[in-house]
Amino acid sequence: MTQRLTIRRPDDWHVHLRDGAMLEAVAGYTARQFARAIVMPNLTPPVTSVAAARDYRARILAALGEGARFEPLMTCYLTDQADPDTIAAGHEEGVFTACKLYPAHATTNSAHGVTDIAAIAPVLERMQRIGMPLLIHGEVTDRSIDIFDREAVFLDRVLTPLIRDFPALRIVLEHITTAEAAVFVAEAAHPIAATITPQHLIINRNAIFDGGLRPHAYCLPVAKREAHRLAVRRAAVSGSPRFFLGTDSAPHVVGAKESACGCAGIFNAPFALETYLRVFDEEDAIDRFEGFASEHGARFYGLPLNPGTITLERVPVTVPATTGEGATAVVPFLAGETLAWRLAG
Numbered sequence: 001m002t003q004r005l006t007i008r009r010p011d012d013w014h015v016h017l018r019d020g021a022m023l024e025a026v027a028g029y030t031a032r033q034f035a036r037a038i039v040m041p042n043l044t045p046p047v048t049s050v051a052a053a054r055d056y057r058a059r060i061l062a063a064l065g066e067g068a069r070f071e072p073l074m075t076c077y078l079t080d081q082a083d084p085d086t087i088a089a090g091h092e093e094g095v096f097t098a099c100k101l102y103p104a105h106a107t108t109n110s111a112h113g114v115t116d117i118a119a120i121a122p123v124l125e126r127m128q129r130i131g132m133p134l135l136i137h138g139e140v141t142d143r144s145i146d147i148f149d150r151e152a153v154f155l156d157r158v159l160t161p162l163i164r165d166f167p168a169l170r171i172v173l174e175h176i177t178t179a180e181a182a183v184f185v186a187e188a189a190h191p192i193a194a195t196i197t198p199q200h201l202i203i204n205r206n207a208i209f210d211g212g213l214r215p216h217a218y219c220l221p222v223a224k225r226e227a228h229r230l231a232v233r234r235a236a237v238s239g240s241p242r243f244f245l246g247t248d249s250a251p252h253v254v255g256a257k258e259s260a261c262g263c264a265g266i267f268n269a270p271f272a273l274e275t276y277l278r279v280f281d282e283e284d285a286i287d288r289f290e291g292f293a294s295e296h297g298a299r300f301y302g303l304p305l306n307p308g309t310i311t312l313e314r315v316p317v318t319v320p321a322t323t324g325e326g327a328t329a330v331v332p333f334l335a336g337e338t339l340a341w342r343l344a345g
């Protein structure tokens with residue numbers, strides 16, 4: 001049995017670092033494991049300007065303190081009013097790595113999202129031209145569509161026409177949860193990739209209703225049936241360069257989760273790498289872990305691979321019941337469970 005695994009330093013291609021006290025509380029978990037992370041822009045108000053992204057990046061670095069070896073990669077939150085010149089200038093300046101498309105009202109803090117793709121056609125046209133990636137929360141918001149079908153319906157109704165109309169636009173379909181999405185991304189004749197979260201590799205929808213209502217297993221897109229979890233797992237360990245690590249770590253203070261209307265989002269940052277490695281170990285695919293965690297994403301984004309390495313060791317570690325306190329008290333994914341691997345050092 002492999003006891004130690006050393007891989008090139010990995011990146012997290014989808015994370016919510018929040019702001020203020022929560023940012024201070026959570027940023028270190030991500031920076032401890034990852035060299036870079038794509039930071040989601042769904043703050044209140046959302047990050048829509050170059051100045052806002054620059055300031056947010058400075059707050060992230062300040063939260064980590066001197067000597068942190070971590071690069072936040074910032075994203076621009078697209079609205080119906082998004083301006084191609086501003087976005088292109090922000091990209092050119094190295095502030096905006098990518099743009100994020102939230103269909104309006106699809107998820108947490110998406111009220112200002114895009115109501116109609118046609119409204120942002122000039123932006124997508126420009127992004128396609130300059131090679132700037134579009135990151136997508138891929139769910140339709142039509143309330144007549146069953147919540148478990150919203151990702152699959154998005155592929156037909158939105159993504160298929162989108163890739164037809166913008167054949168060279170680089171797209172990352174974020175946090176995929178279905179067999180349909182895994183097949184779509186694997187087979188499309190288009191520059192498209194997908195991120196995969198730890199939770200969608202580990203839980204199916206039963207976890208949300210396991211002996212009672214489990215708010216800490218609730219995120220969007222919501223976990224699906226077991227057959228979908230297995231398909232997403234196969235994609236993750238397949239070795240295909242179209243699938244890579246994106247935690248979607250999304251902390252919400254415990255009271256906002258344990259509520260009559262609990263927020264969507266799972267906080268997996270503290271043991272993200274350990275959790276992913278558990279899956280690759282179970283699938284007998286440890287040899288493919290480095291590609292998924294440290295290579296495929298950087299190549300898709302056209303960024304250099306990280307120098308340096310990290311080491312994981314087969315030593316058990318127990319996930320605490322909570323992290324932080326007061327306004328930053330959060331229940332992490334797999335709270336109370338013991339993982340077989342831990343990050344060394």
Ligand SMILES: NC(=O)N[C@@H](CC(=O)O)C(=O)O
Pocket residue numbers: 016042107108109137218219220221248250251264265266
């Ligand atoms: N994934 C989630 O359930 N929640 C995310 C938003 C998102 O990524 O959709 C959040 O910001 O809380």
Ligand SMILES: [Zn+2]
Pocket residue numbers: 107137174175220221
């Ligand atoms: Zn999302």
Ligand SMILES: [Zn+2]
Pocket residue numbers: 014015016040248250
């Ligand atoms: Zn997210």
